[in-house]
Amino acid sequence: MASPQAERLAEQHRVQQVALRAGVSRDVVALLRDLFDVENADRTWPAIRSILAAIAVQQRGTSATLANTYYGQARAEADVSGAFLPINPAALAEELLKVVLDATGIAAFKRAIALGRTPEEALQIAGVTLSGSVSRLVLSGGRDQILGNVREDRQAVGWARLTDADPCAFCSMLASRGPVYRSKQTAKFEAHDHCACMPVAAWSRDEAWLNHSRDLYEQWQDITQGQSGADARRAWRRHWDNRKGA
Numbered sequence: 001m002a003s004p005q006a007e008r009l010a011e012q013h014r015v016q017q018v019a020l021r022a023g024v025s026r027d028v029v030a031l032l033r034d035l036f037d038v039e040n041a042d043r044t045w046p047a048i049r050s051i052l053a054a055i056a057v058q059q060r061g062t063s064a065t066l067a068n069t070y071y072g073q074a075r076a077e078a079d080v081s082g083a084f085l086p087i088n089p090a091a092l093a094e095e096l097l098k099v100v101l102d103a104t105g106i107a108a109f110k111r112a113i114a115l116g117r118t119p120e121e122a123l124q125i126a127g128v129t130l131s132g133s134v135s136r137l138v139l140s141g142g143r144d145q146i147l148g149n150v151r152e153d154r155q156a157v158g159w160a161r162l163t164d165a166d167p168c169a170f171c172s173m174l175a176s177r178g179p180v181y182r183s184k185q186t187a188k189f190e191a192h193d194h195c196a197c198m199p200v201a202a203w204s205r206d207e208a209w210l211n212h213s214r215d216l217y218e219q220w221q222d223i224t225q226g227q228s229g230a231d232a233r234r235a236w237r238r239h240w241d242n243r244k245g246a
C-alpha cells in the first residue's frame with residue numbers, strides 16, 4: 001500500500017491540478033460572457049475558439065509542469081535510485097481542438113436554443129460544457145505527462161487512479177481496479193469532462209495500491225459478486241448512485 005507521504009504528495013498534486021482547472025473554467029466562462037454575441041453567434045465564434053485553443057494549449061503546458069514537479073518529488077520520496085528525464089508530451093492536434101471546442105461551444109449553444117432555451121440560458125449551458133472540455137484538454141497535459149514518465153522510467157512499476165472525495169460511478173469503478181502496471185503499455189487514462197482524477201506513479205508493487213482504491217476494490221468484489229461485464233458495471237452504478245443519494 002502507498003505510504004502516507006506518497007498519498008499526501010499525490011493528493012497535493014491532484015489539488016493543484018484541480019485549482020488550475022478551476023481557474024481555466026472561470027476564464028472560459030468570462031471569455032464567453034465578454035465576447036460571445038448571442039445575436040451573431042456564428043460570426044463571433046471563430047475568434048473565441050482561437051482564444052480558447054490558446055488557453056487550452058498554454059494551460060496544458062502548466063498542467064504538465066505541475067505533474068513533472070510532482071513526479072520528481074514522489075520519485076525522491078520513494079527513494080528511487082538513478083536519474084530520470086521526463087518525457088515531452090505530444091502536442092494537442094489542431095483538428096481535435098477544433099472538433100472538441102465546436103461540439104461543446106457553438107454546437108452546444110445552438111442545441112440549447114433549438115430545445116427552446118433563451119439565449120442567456122443557452123450561453124450558460126455552453127459555458128458549462130466548454131469549461132468541462134477545455135479543462136479536460138488542460139488536465140490531459142498532466143495526466144499524459146505522468147503516464148508517459150511511467151512508461152519511460154525503467155524504475156517505475158505503474159500508476160493508480162486517485163479520485164476526489166466524491167467521484168462518479170465510472171471513476172470509482174476505474175479506481176477500484178487498482179494500479180495499472182507498466183507492462184500494460186497501451187493503457188490510457190480515461191477521463192470525462194469535469195473529472196477531477198489524476199494518476200499516481202508507483203515505483204514498487206508493494207506501494208502501488210492506494211488506500212482508497214483498496215476500499216473500493218473490496219466494495220466492488222462484494223457488490224458485483226457472481227456478475228461480470230455489463231451486468232457487473234450496472235450493479236456497481238446502482239450501488240454507487242444509491243450510496244451517494246443516501
Ligand SMILES: [Zn+2]
Nearest residue numbers: 171195196197
Ligand atoms: Zn474522475
